[in-house]
Amino acid sequence: MQEFTDTMTSAETIHQQLAFLMELDRLKSVIRQSPLANRSRRENSAEHSWHLAMFALVLSEHAERRVDAAHVVKLLLLHDIVEIDAGDSPIHASGTDKAALERAERAAAERIFGLLPPEQAERFLALWWEFEVGETPEARFAKALDRLQPLLVNTHAGGGTWTENGVTEAQVGERYGPAIRGGSSALWEAAAAQVRLHFSTVA
Amino acid sequence: MQEFTDTMTSAETIHQQLAFLMELDRLKSVIRQSPLANRSRRENSAEHSWHLAMFALVLSEHAERRVDAAHVVKLLLLHDIVEIDAGDSPIHASGTDKAALERAERAAAERIFGLLPPEQAERFLALWWEFEVGETPEARFAKALDRLQPLLVNTHAGGGTWTENGVTEAQVGERYGPAIRGGSSALWEAAAAQVRLHFSTVA
Ligand SMILES: [Ca+2]
Numbered sequence: 001m002q003e004f005t006d007t008m009t010s011a012e013t014i015h016q017q018l019a020f021l022m023e024l025d026r027l028k029s030v031i032r033q034s035p036l037a038n039r040s041r042r043e044n045s046a047e048h049s050w051h052l053a054m055f056a057l058v059l060s061e062h063a064e065r066r067v068d069a070a071h072v073v074k075l076l077l078l079h080d081i082v083e084i085d086a087g088d089s090p091i092h093a094s095g096t097d098k099a100a101l102e103r104a105e106r107a108a109a110e111r112i113f114g115l116l117p118p119e120q121a122e123r124f125l126a127l128w129w130e131f132e133v134g135e136t137p138e139a140r141f142a143k144a145l146d147r148l149q150p151l152l153v154n155t156h157a158g159g160g161t162w163t164e165n166g167v168t169e170a171q172v173g174e175r176y177g178p179a180i181r182g183g184s185s186a187l188w189e190a191a192a193a194q195v196r197l198h199f200s201t202v203a
Numbered sequence: 204m205q206e207f208t209d210t211m212t213s214a215e216t217i218h219q220q221l222a223f224l225m226e227l228d229r230l231k232s233v234i235r236q237s238p239l240a241n242r243s244r245r246e247n248s249a250e251h252s253w254h255l256a257m258f259a260l261v262l263s264e265h266a267e268r269r270v271d272a273a274h275v276v277k278l279l280l281l282h283d284i285v286e287i288d289a290g291d292s293p294i295h296a297s298g299t300d301k302a303a304l305e306r307a308e309r310a311a312a313e314r315i316f317g318l319l320p321p322e323q324a325e326r327f328l329a330l331w332w333e334f335e336v337g338e339t340p341e342a343r344f345a346k347a348l349d350r351l352q353p354l355l356v357n358t359h360a361g362g363g364t365w366t367e368n369g370v371t372e373a374q375v376g377e378r379y380g381p382a383i384r385g386g387s388s389a390l391w392e393a394a395a396a397q398v399r400l401h402f403s404t405v406a
Pocket of ligand 1: 251282283349
């Protein structure tokens with residue numbers, strides 16, 4: 001009898017988990033401002049999340065404070081899922097209502113992670129919130145990578161969202177610097193060199 | 204002096220790592236046969252890899268043999284990178300030269316992971332090879348998820364690559380069953396139910 005109950009529970013668990021995973025497919029249709037490095041089109045949030053997870057696997061040794069790389073990977077895999085409901089919020093947008101956006105993202109997290117079995121839903125919500133708050137070494141490093149990746153894509157694509165939005169070298173420093181430096185001063189040094197090079201060639 | 208040497212080495216390390224990460228951007232342009240669940244377009248290998256990493260985070264409890272979920276995530280994040288040079292090899296293709304494909308993928312792994320600093324290149328090559336060989340519990344489970352995801356996408360998209368290629372219910376069992384069952388009999392049971400339902404509605 002116990003075995004029968006366990007089997008039923010496991011089938012129901014899998015059913016909820018697969019429904020969640022198929023809902024995630026929608027993140028592939030959330031389009032970001034950043035182009036691909038080859039400029040063929042704009043990037044979507046699912047492939048962006050994969051790219052960031054690779055950044056974490058490759059670059060964790062440079063984190064300002066020692067991090068668990070696998071935990072950084074988890075935070076980055078999950079961090080944009082709320083965009084399925086709340087959309088992407090571009091770095092260079094002005095006049096967005098921050099409080100309204102936060103409410104929309106919170107509601108999105110509760111709806112989407114809420115598709116999972118309750119205990120797993122709680123764990124995933126906590127990971128998403130850890131990234132948002134940005135206080136653990138892993139969250140700070142994850143946030144640094146989330147700024148570093150579009151910075152590099154923009155320099156490789158010859159300007160990208162900076163050219164489109166008329167963003168200056170000083171504004172790049174203000175909008176990317178604090179987050180990247182907060183996670184890794186070594187990576188900020190490398191990034192700043194690429195930014196200088198970019199603006200020296202377009203000037 | 205020692206400090207000076209370390210700094211030089213660290214900058215060079217970062218330079219190689221960022222070059223590798225920007226090369227990875229190309230995986231976003233490798234197009235697979237599988238559609239998105241909403242049928243709007245075909246999936247690319249970068250977003251597919253993100254989706255699979257989420258499958259691993261969500262479903263690891265169902266692995267036939269106990270797995271380190273973080274290790275499964277790593278294998279899946281890396282497993283398709285060779286496609287940047289070697290292209291995607293569809294499940295339902297016939298007449299592919301398996302030995303030639305393996306040589307191409309091996310060469311791709313050596314070139315692409317070889318962009319990294321030597322020690323890290325070795326580690327990543329070993330992870331890629333672990334997935335290919337498919338003998339560790341983590342690799343077997345990763346391979347199961349790599350078959351489960353397109354199966355679910357096909358059923359959600361109302362047929363997908365099965366309809367395009369005239370694939371029968373029996374052929375789905377042959378081409379997906381062994382890999383999925385090898386990683387998780389519980390997940391195969393759930394998948395097989397969806398396959399039966401799909402073919403009962405299209406018949
Ligand atoms: Ca694959």
